[in-house]
């Protein structure tokens with residue numbers, strides 16, 4: 169890790185000292201279901217629907233007996249019907265192949281319907297205490313913009329981050345980047361102007377390229393102001 173990258177990690181740690189999971193869950197099954205539901209949905213929305221879902225379908229056995237028609241009404245505000253189907257099919261596989269227990273290895277978790285590497289890593293990290301860096305869209309974007317990685321895929325980003333960041337910081341670093349992505353380094357409109365990591369960020373001077381439309385608007389506004397000032 170070079171000095172600049174170290175400064176970025178120190179900066180993220182200072183900015184988000186209390187960063188942690190924003191999804192609510194209390195066991196591996198809830199972690200799995202909540203993370204499946206969180207794909208292309210906000211954590212806040214997922215947290216609204218899971219209390220009723222977990223009350224009525226508290227474990228893989230109960231969920232495995234359900235039909236998509238029964239589950240979809242609980243989760244429809246989180247998006248696709250396929251999420252209900254995946255949750256049920258994952259529960260059935262947990263019952264059939266894993267003795268009713270959510271498995272605790274990456275290889276087994278990624279066999280479950282609807283469970284990719286990121287979801288599996290979330291379950292491993294937060295329910296089984298296995299050090300992991302789940303790379304979602306925020307981590308992928310922020311890590312690459314900041315220069316903590318320079319990968320084209322989430323798999324390579326994960327590999328590069330694990331090689332760069334000390335193992336004991338993996339869990340926290342994942343949250344730091346999610347928090348920064350949600351609060352400052354937005355996908356469409358990164359707030360480079362007010363970003364505390366601007367001095368270290370390799371993309372800060374490219375904010376006009378990250379966000380060409382907003383930059384065009386900003387320049388148009390500046391031209392107008394200048395003209396008005398005479």
Ligand code: SF4
Pocket residue numbers: 313314352353354358359360361363364365366369370371372375
């Ligand atoms: S300076 Fe801009 S691109 Fe870099 S981390 Fe901050 S918001 Fe993101």
